[in-house]
Amino acid sequence: MKQLFLLLAFILCSFSWPTIAKEAPIDIHGLGNIPVLHEGRIKPISELALSEFKNISGHSQLGEMDAIDWLALTLFSPAESVEIPVIKLAPSTKQKLNLDPDTSYFSLKNTLDPLLGTLEEAETLQKKKKLTKQEKSLLKAQDKVFIYNQLLRSLSLVLPLNVRTPESFAKSTYSLSYLELLKMDSELQSLAKAIGTPINQEEKDLVILAQQTRIIAKGGEDNVFFKIMPPQWQQDGDRWYSPWEQINLGTGSPESQDYLRLWQSLARAYITHNQSLWDETIEKMQPFIAPYQSRIKAEQFYTRTDPFYWSQIAYGLCLFFVLLWLGFKKEMFWRPAIFSFSIAIILHVFGLGLHMYILERAPVATLGESLIFVSLCTAIIAGFTERKAWLNHSIALGIGAFCAFGLLSTAAAIDATVGSKHVLAAVLNSNFWLGTHVIIITLGYAATLMTAFYAHYILYIQEKPNKLIGFMAISALCLMTIGTILGGIWADQSWGRFWGWDPKENGALLIILWLIWILHGRLSGHLKNKQFIAGLAASNIMLALSWFGVNLLGVGLHAYGFFEGWGLALASFCTLEIVFIGFLWRRYS
Known part of the structure; x- marks a missing residue:
């Protein structure tokens, strides 16, 4: 981890990505629908953005910036992203890093240097079995910066170089990228070494360009986080790769190269505010990402509608009407209780079915999932008992609604803490x-x-x-x-x-x-x-x-x-x- 932090500091000091002109932002529709391998499973990029933005900032949205906007800025305009205050730190970490205790969020640029001074301490802490709350907060801060760093460099191989391009290498008004210079790397490095003194402007630009390609290549050696290259296009055909992994390992194919060029086109559209180019590129991506779209759309619908939340509300309404029934014994309270209980179970079953479809397994693999499943079981047992009239009128319904509401509330709290849709260890x-x-x-x-x-x-x-x-x-x-x-x-x-x-x-x-x-x-x-x-x-x-x-x-x-x-x-x-x-x-x- 120490080498990664030092490398990031070196890149930020010696290399500047192009910033975007202050114009109205383009509509980045379609970006969130692209599949990515994250946390061991395939999911839409919108889910990756939400997960990591919550991890780094503690929220799903900061002001007018939501998770997908932040991710697009980080991928396509790293120089601007490092200036934005989105990193939330614990009070003890702020004190440790000598940062302003009254500031809620910090930019990566302001956070990096203080964290570099704690690397040796962090390496020691990682070997300890039991950590204090302050020590855990420090390690968490370094994890946030590590992930941020990975995302910043994910597409650095297709972003334009913000340097003067020698006339002998310039092919268009749009700056060259590392991916394009890679084909000419041997020639570029040879020309740079052959330059003597004194040097003219053309030769100076050539030397700078050669140095920049080496810096970018070094920064991409360990960049494995943003796995957007699917396995069917790889030579081994059994795993997803990040763009840098594919280039460094040489596992690509003509299809994967075409797909990477589309990402380069997205970057160009974003940086130049070219909406028509963005729309055209997203349209061209559809055949590449079509095999994953059914589950991608299902997960986005799941996140957007949150069926368990509404099921929890319906259980709460049922419990409310059951209590009114027990208090007043009026039929007008019993029918709403039955109706809300039925709606709660329908939403519960629908949400659980959608969850199973997304993960392709039974929904009982994590603590949060077991809470959701057990809450449905208690509701079904209660409904069956009520139907058979084995208990006094409404008691079974009230107990079932109370248990389901409490368990779903606990599941929501655990999901906010550790997440719910995780992949199991192989043995499980x-x-x-x-x-x-x-x-x-x-x-x-x-x-x-x-x-x-x-x-x-x-x-x-x-x-x-x-x-x-x-x-x-x-x-x-x-x-x-x-x-x-x-x-x-x-x-x-x-x-x-x-x-x-x-x-x-x-x-x-x-x-x-x-x-x-x-x-x-x-x-x-x-x-x-x-x-x-x-x-x-x-x-x-x-x-x-x-x-x-x-x-x-x-x-x-x-x-x-x-x-x-x-x-x-x-x-x-x-x-x-x-x-x-x-x-x-x-x-x-």
Whole structure:
């Protein structure tokens, strides 16, 4: 990383990209639809822009500049991009770098030099196992600059050189780029070495041009972030490449060269404010990107409509009308509750189906995805229970809406923290096991959750346990047991052992043992009504520790759901549950 920062500093000091004249910006339609390999999967460039802009600035938009505008400026006009304040730093990092504590955002130009002085410290921090909050903030700042640097140089090989072009090399009024000079590089370097003293202006321009090509080439050696060159055009045909990777490794083909020239045409249109050229180039790109457009458009529609957000709103409305029904017992509140619940499930299923289509796998691979799936399962269980009239009118609907709303809210918070559409490690990337073990385990989570909240309700209304609560508890136990056994078989195939006392395995076993203890205690007569219902209500705590708690450890083979900063939230939930169940216990007779 040290070499990259020093290289960026060298480039910024010795080489200036052309700036854009202050004219009305062109309409950059179509740029966001182009496919790119980012975070291990193919996505539209608009999603890459949004993800990295949020990472660097903390927002999806700053003033009038949105993510795709920022990315276009960074790709096509790097010299102007480095001047724009978009980098958000933690207060401790500002203090460390001696930056103005009252300034919210900094430009790359103002941030780079102070960060260069912390490189040795950063290299030491990367070897530490446990970091303080301040140390993590410093490393995060360097990661932001690293990504910014990668994007700045992604298309430097097709951008015009902002130097005087010798008349012997000038072919048009538009400046030459590195890609065009690459064909003449040997001749250029030989001519530069042969120049003696004194030199005229033509020879001076020649020397400067030779130096610039070497600088640009050096800057592109490790530029691998912006992977826009698809595999079907490469000689190996099995991976995506960035433009610089393709040039440096020589893996291209005539099709990939044509595609890169179209990117050069986009850069030219952007820099010269040529709207007609931009439109024409985007049109020419369509045959190249057509194979990826169905999922590209699906993901853009998914991001634009956000079906889970509207589903969450519908669940909230259902819960509101259920509470009104319970309070006033008027039919006018029941029908809106049923309608909003139905709309919520339709939106939920639609969003989950779209999510599966985009990622081509079951939606249970990350913590956020499991929350979305479990919330749908709880809603379906609640709807089925309500339909069969196994509970008092509206209670099942209210419990289902409450669980779904809470889980979707948590999923949205986690998505804002770590994202939701990530690619799995190779050992986990199995649609068969994701569709069996993980789905059955998450169904077990949903059944456990519904059992626990129904137990809360029974404690609240001070009723005796009924057959339904026992059936729900047994169903949860069976699903958790089957899912855990299937997980052991998967682990044996992937890791060579059925059981390894991994934290996630221990968490699943914790739920199973808890439910076995409660049910066995009831059957043997050791747990009376109050103890039995309170024990089932406390299943929420076991579920939270298994589902969320083990991820806080950040260890084990199942640590793919790891996230930070939620330990206090988990502790607060468990504490409130103990206090609330204790309160219901005291009033239960």
